[in-house]
Amino acid sequence: xxxxxxxxxxxxxxxxxxxxxxxxxxxxxxxxxxxxxxxxxxxxxxxxxxxxxxxxxxxxxxxxxxxxxxxxxxxxxxxxxxxxxxxxxxxxxxxxxxxxxxxxxxxxxxxxxxxxxxxxxxxxxxxxxxxxxxxxxxxxxxxxxxxxxxxxxxxxxxxxxxxxxxxxxxxxxxxxxxxxxxxxxxxxxxxxxxxxxxxxxxxxxxxxxxxxxxxxxxxxxxxxxxxxxxxxxxxxxxxxxxxxxxxxxxxxxxxxxxxxxxxxxxxxxxxxxxxxxxxxxxxxxxxxxxxxxxxxxxxx
Numbered sequence: 001x002x003x004x005x006x007x008x009x010x011x012x013x014x015x016x017x018x019x020x021x022x023x024x025x026x027x028x029x030x031x032x033x034x035x036x037x038x039x040x041x042x043x044x045x046x047x048x049x050x051x052x053x054x055x056x057x058x059x060x061x062x063x064x065x066x067x068x069x070x071x072x073x074x075x076x077x078x079x080x081x082x083x084x085x086x087x088x089x090x091x092x093x094x095x096x097x098x099x100x101x102x103x104x105x106x107x108x109x110x111x112x113x114x115x116x117x118x119x120x121x122x123x124x125x126x127x128x129x130x131x132x133x134x135x136x137x138x139x140x141x142x143x144x145x146x147x148x149x150x151x152x153x154x155x156x157x158x159x160x161x162x163x164x165x166x167x168x169x170x171x172x173x174x175x176x177x178x179x180x181x182x183x184x185x186x187x188x189x190x191x192x193x194x195x196x197x198x199x200x201x202x203x204x205x206x207x208x209x210x211x212x213x214x215x216x217x218x219x220x221x222x223x224x225x226x227x228x229x230x231x232x233x234x235x236x237x238x239x240x241x242x243x244x245x246x247x248x249x250x251x252x253x254x255x256x257x258x259x260x261x262x263x264x265x266x267x268x269x270x271x272x273x274x275x276x277x278x279x280x281x282x283x284x285x286x287x288x289x290x291x292x293x294x295x296x297x298x299x300x
Contacts, residue, residue, distance in 0.1 A: 005224040013035060017031070137253035158220070159214060
């Protein structure tokens with residue numbers, strides 16, 4: 001095992017732990033133990049691989065979770081949002097939020113941020129003639145006739161490869177090919193293949209996003225940079241995609257911008273999954289065959 005792959009796997013274990021315990025107290029010493037490093041070495045390795053200190057990373061994830069909660073429930077109680085995101089109080093949440101975004105949470109213009117992030121994603125596409133593929137579908141419109149169905153999924157054990165800055169050309173498809181080769185060598189490539197983004201690219205800068213390519217498999221043993229994560233049972237709103245990346249983007253815009261606000265539900269604190277039909281990116285980026293799986297729960 002190469003040391004760089006070993007370090008990546010250890011840091012990914014820490015990230016997975018943080019995501020599961022974002023509303024708890026998270027201490028450097030505990031995360032170093034999860035990674036099997038001394039605290040001093042862990043701090044340096046984490047910053048080297050992720051580009052942020054552990055504290056900066058945790059704060060950013062907590063703020064981004066708060067933004068997602070407020071985006072899907074603008075009337076949410078700020079004190080409850082603060083506590084659900086790991087802040088000790090609403091005053092602490094407001095102080096940290098203002099330090100990062102310049103205004104109090106109640107005055108933040110989330111629409112402008114989303115428009116800015118979408119423009120950044122479009123600008124990142126190398127071929128200018130393809131940038132229109134990421135144009136936002138206006139709320140209320142459904143030109144493709146999307147329909148949602150509900151499915152209850154059992155717990156799933158997933159082997160994954162994590163990609164940082166996934167919008168850089170080739171990174172995700174290269175990771176998918178590498179994981180497919182790993183699974184085929186273990187006669188496990190016939191499992192369900194997943195892709196999922198841990199961050200909302202309409203909120204998080206593209207270079208900070210994290211995307212996992214995964215395959216559902218039992219008895220996963222982490223190896224090199226391949227990690228293991230267990231997802232709990234969940235109810236998902238599912239939507240069929242058979243077309244290009246523009247169709248998937250419109251589906252996501254409709255799902256979040258039109259269907260979700262009218263559904264009486266909110267997203268669960270889990271990523272939206274791409275569940276591939278067959279192997280991931282079997283047709284490149286020209287044609288996708290997958291189902292979108294959005295974990296949801298009833299509003300309280």
